[in-house]
Amino acid sequence: MEYNPLFKPGHTACVGCGQAVAARLVIEAAGSNTIVVNNTGCLEVFSTKYPETAWGVPWIHSLFENAAAVASGVEAALIYLGKSPPNGGMPPITPTADSANGGKAAKDTINVIAQGGDGGTADIGLQALSGMLERGHNILYCCYDNEAYENTGVQRSGLTPYATNTTTTPPGTKSIGNIRPKKPMPEIANAHGIAYVATASAGFPQDIQRKVKKAMSIKGPKYLQIHVPCPLGWRHGPELTLEVAKLAVETGLYPLIEYENGKLTAVRKIQPKPVEEYLKVQGRFKHLLNNPEEIKKIQAIADANIEKYNLKVKPGAT
Amino acid sequence: MFGPLVVKPSKSKGDKTGSWRVKLRPKYLQKNCIACKMCALICPEGCIQGKEKNTYISDYNYCKGCGLCAQVCPKADIVMIEEGSEGEKK
Numbered sequence: 001m002e003y004n005p006l007f008k009p010g011h012t013a014c015v016g017c018g019q020a021v022a023a024r025l026v027i028e029a030a031g032s033n034t035i036v037v038n039n040t041g042c043l044e045v046f047s048t049k050y051p052e053t054a055w056g057v058p059w060i061h062s063l064f065e066n067a068a069a070v071a072s073g074v075e076a077a078l079i080y081l082g083k084s085p086p087n088g089g090m091p092p093i094t095p096t097a098d099s100a101n102g103g104k105a106a107k108d109t110i111n112v113i114a115q116g117g118d119g120g121t122a123d124i125g126l127q128a129l130s131g132m133l134e135r136g137h138n139i140l141y142c143c144y145d146n147e148a149y150e151n152t153g154v155q156r157s158g159l160t161p162y163a164t165n166t167t168t169t170p171p172g173t174k175s176i177g178n179i180r181p182k183k184p185m186p187e188i189a190n191a192h193g194i195a196y197v198a199t200a201s202a203g204f205p206q207d208i209q210r211k212v213k214k215a216m217s218i219k220g221p222k223y224l225q226i227h228v229p230c231p232l233g234w235r236h237g238p239e240l241t242l243e244v245a246k247l248a249v250e251t252g253l254y255p256l257i258e259y260e261n262g263k264l265t266a267v268r269k270i271q272p273k274p275v276e277e278y279l280k281v282q283g284r285f286k287h288l289l290n291n292p293e294e295i296k297k298i299q300a301i302a303d304a305n306i307e308k309y310n311l312k313v314k315p316g317a318t
Numbered sequence: 319m320f321g322p323l324v325v326k327p328s329k330s331k332g333d334k335t336g337s338w339r340v341k342l343r344p345k346y347l348q349k350n351c352i353a354c355k356m357c358a359l360i361c362p363e364g365c366i367q368g369k370e371k372n373t374y375i376s377d378y379n380y381c382k383g384c385g386l387c388a389q390v391c392p393k394a395d396i397v398m399i400e401e402g403s404e405g406e407k408k
Contacts, residue, residue, distance in 0.1 A: 009365040009380035010330035015338065016384035020362035047330075050322050054330040205359045239385035239398075242360060 004056070006032055011054035013046040016238025018202040018228035018245060019144045023047070023115070025205050026142055026226075029212035030111050032057060037071040039116025039125055040064040042151040042230075043144060065124040068132035068141060071114035075137045084109050084138065111216055115142040118159035119149045121225075122183050133192040133221045140215045140222045143185065146230040154233040158183040161253070162301060163294050164284050166233075171287040176294050181301065189223035190259045196222040197259040202229060203245030207256065207268075227254045235283025247278040252302035255309045269313045272306055275299045335363070339383035342398040348372040350393040357387035357396060 006027045013020040023043055027034065036059045038044045044061050047054040062070045078084035114132070116125055121143040129141060148166050149155040156166045161182045165171050169178040190197045196218045200208045208226060215222040229244045231237065236244055248254040249268060253275060256268035275298050279285040288294050306312055351372045358366040358374065365381055368374030376387070388396040 005364045007364055008328040008330050009363040009377065010333035010335055011363075012333070012335065013362055015362075015382045016386060017362045021360055021386075024362075024364045025359070048324070049330070049333075051324055052330040052333060053324045053327065056328045205356075237385075239389050241362075241384070241386055242390060 006034075006056040007047070008054045008056060010052070011047045012049055013042075014230075014232050014238070016231045016241045017042075017046070018230060018241045019043055019117075019146060020046070021205070021241070022144055022200075022202045022208060022226045022228045025208045026113070026115070026212050026224075027055070027057065029209040030113060030140070030216060033109075034058075034111040034113055035074055036060070037062075037067045037074060037112070037114045039067040039114075039120030041117030041120050041144075042146070043115065043117065045151055064120055066128045067114040067116050067120065067125060068128040068139070071112050071139045071141075072132050072135065072137045075112045075139055078110055078112070109138075112137075112139045113142060114139055115144065117149070117151070118143060118145040118147060119157040121145075122158035122185050126188075129189075129223075130192065133189060133194050133223065136194075136220055138219055138221070140212070140224060141189075142212075143223070143225040144228045145185075145225050146228050146233065147182075148230075148233050150230045150233040159185065161298075163288055163298060165287060166284070176291065177284075177287065186223070186225055186257065186259070190262060192221075193262055194223065195220045195261055198223075199225045199227070199254070199256055201227040201245045201249050201254060201256060203227075203242050203247075203249060204256070204268075211258070233284065235286075236281050240281060244278070244281055247273070247281065251275045251278045252306040252311055253278060253298070255305045255311055257309055264309065267309045267311055270306075270311050271313055272302070272311070275302050334379045336377075336379045336381055339381065339401060341401060342383050342385060343378065343381065343401050344376055344383070344385065344387050344396050345399045346375050347395050347397065348374070350395045352393060354392060356390045356392065360386055360390050362386065 007024040034057050038061045145159050147160050154166050155168045156178050160178045163176050164178045171177045186197050196215050198211045200211050229241045250270050251273050258266040353371045363380045365377040385398050388398045
């Protein structure tokens with residue numbers, strides 16, 4: 001078989017871009033029978049420099065806030081054209097004679113993926129995303145979380161973690177960077193009562209693909225949030241992208257979790273490392289290294305995550 | 319439908335981003351490769367191909383020289399060398 005990727009080289013992502021890694025893994029796992037709807041953001045800009053496109057699948061971009069709404073329309077049109085099972089393939093609340101038809105063979109259905117950056121998901125696109133989740137469309141929403149508006153020059157977003165240096169939250173004598181904690185988007189998505197919510201990380205590529213394939217096998221709205229390092233905005237070397245992503249998971253600052261039907265079903269167990277190891281490799285946390293008070297606060301966030309999701313490997317287990 | 323349309327898929331192949339490399343390029347030694355596919359899996363460009371052991375190679379027309387493949391290789395079979403240095407030709 002000839003090598004024919006669905007996300008072609010020649011796009012204009014920065015050197016060592018974590019988002020380019022994750023986007024390619026997601027579309028390769030989803031397969032060619034997919035329609036992609038993109039928010040405005042880094043991914044949209046670097047993958048579709050007019051008149052070129054890196055995508056080998058149908059792809060549409062409309063506005064910053066409405067990838068979820070456009071994807072809802074795409075999915076509704078597929079149902080109308082008879083190319084997707086009715087009601088998004090979800091079993092009706094009251095079973096009818098037609099409900100047996102709901103689980104049509106997966107190869108016949110066309111997947112719809114809506115995707116965007118963290119700003120387009122958690123800040124600007126939250127209303128459209130919430131509507132999509134609540135209406136029960138059969139769509140996978142992928143959020144590539146690089147923790148700031150990197151495309152426009154590293155401005156703070158709702159998913160920027162505590163004490164981060166961005167251009168709109170610069171540290172100085174009166175400030176330690178971003179004063180607000182990260183918005184708990186997986187919990188917000190899970191509160192809609194949807195079938196599948198998961199977080200993944202560019203540092204664990206096989207895990208991303210497994211989660212996308214699992215999401216594709218589930219009917220109804222799905223939410224996947226992928227942690228993707230940005231060498232430009234996070235100020236680390238391009239060769240460290242995967243290492244930084246792994247450290248975020250291993251320190252407990254970015255727990256890899258899976259919710260199915262509202263219940264926490266799987267977490268990635270870790271041997272917690274001190275958060276300094278994650279902070280010291282990135283320029284955006286450089287101002288914290290002589291500030292043990294603030295590092296303690298960040299360690300407390302990691303400890304709270306470890307406690308909440310029970311991330312720690314049991315002693316004696318390998 | 320208004321707005322720009324690109325009717326042909328995957329047109330970005332015409333963009334030879336390999337010219338972005340300034341300092342280092344990966345060299346595939348092809349000696350201890352175990353075909354774990356990690357390099358092909360994590361390449362941001364998706365420009366690494368190969369089928370069996372010791373056949374994996376990057377397409378230098380697109381490789382931006384980020385060095386992720388050299389970092390991830392469990393056998394250290396990929397090394398970063400200076401652009402235009404001795405080992406480049408081989």
